[in-house]
Amino acid sequence: DIQMTQSPSSLSASVGDRVTITCRASHGIRNNLVWYQQKPGKVPKVLIYGASTLQLGVPSRFSGSGSGTEFTLTISSLQPEDFATYYCQKYNSAPFTFGPGTKVDIK
Amino acid sequence: EVQLVESGGGLAQPGRSLRLSCVGSGFTFDDYTMHWVRQAPGKGLEWVSGISWDSDTKDYARSVKGRFTISRDNTENSLYLQMNSLTTEDTAFYYCARRNGIYPYYYFDFWGQGTLVTVSS
Numbered sequence: 001d002i003q004m005t006q007s008p009s010s011l012s013a014s015v016g017d018r019v020t021i022t023c024r025a026s027h028g029i030r031n032n033l034v035w036y037q038q039k040p041g042k043v044p045k046v047l048i049y050g051a052s053t054l055q056l057g058v059p060s061r062f063s064g065s066g067s068g069t070e071f072t073l074t075i076s077s078l079q080p081e082d083f084a085t086y087y088c089q090k091y092n093s094a095p096f097t098f099g100p101g102t103k104v105d106i107k
Numbered sequence: 108e109v110q111l112v113e114s115g116g117g118l119a120q121p122g123r124s125l126r127l128s129c130v131g132s133g134f135t136f137d138d139y140t141m142h143w144v145r146q147a148p149g150k151g152l153e154w155v156s157g158i159s160w161d162s163d164t165k166d167y168a169r170s171v172k173g174r175f176t177i178s179r180d181n182t183e184n185s186l187y188l189q190m191n192s193l194t195t196e197d198t199a200f201y202y203c204a205r206r207n208g209i210y211p212y213y214y215f216d217f218w219g220q221g222t223l224v225t226v227s228s
Contacts, residue, residue: 034215091215096215
């Protein structure tokens with residue numbers, strides 16, 4: 001099975017900071033990767049699919065890149081509402097493994 | 108508006124069974140592959156199981172294979188998860204999720220609000 005890892009596991013940042021989160025797959029998954037944002041007590045929300053396509057309604061400060069085994073999620077200018085946990089997930093075939101998550105909190 | 112509503116969660120003793128349900132509305136249910144995802148309190152997301160629109164393909168995570176059974180009834184717009192031989196490690200919020208139907212973007216585009224399963228003696 002393909003394993004998904006994320007780094008860092010957590011980070012502290014300030015409003016206005018540029019934040020980058022990395023997701024790695026143990027084997028190539030082309031661009032079959034989605035990024036979710038989850039806030040406490042809430043359901044995961046789709047930010048990016050196809051590794052780099054912004055979901056409708058998601059602010060343009062979010063962007064995704066990568067293909068194969070290495071992917072990044074970038075928040076160009078962190079806003080107060082962006083403090084949350086971010087997960088990547090592969091969706092090309094079962095098992096549809098999630099990364100362990102990256103918690104972004106306030107510095 | 109797409110809605111997914113789970114039910115059936117609750118308290119179960121180790122070794123016992125529970126059956127979760129998820130009813131979909133606002134979309135043509137039998138056009139979509141559906142999944143179950145769980146999240147232990149304070150932990151990350153874990154994919155559990157998925158079923159194709161016609162029930163021909165069923166997939167399971169290693170952690171539940173042989174204990175959990177996914178099924179669906181398209182006439183009732185319903186998805187199910189039969190959970191047997193429960194252990195404390197199955198304690199989690201269980202979400203049903205719809206797989207996006209547009210090739211090749213098969214990510215989980217809509218999620219229910221979840222139902223909590225607690226396994227404890």
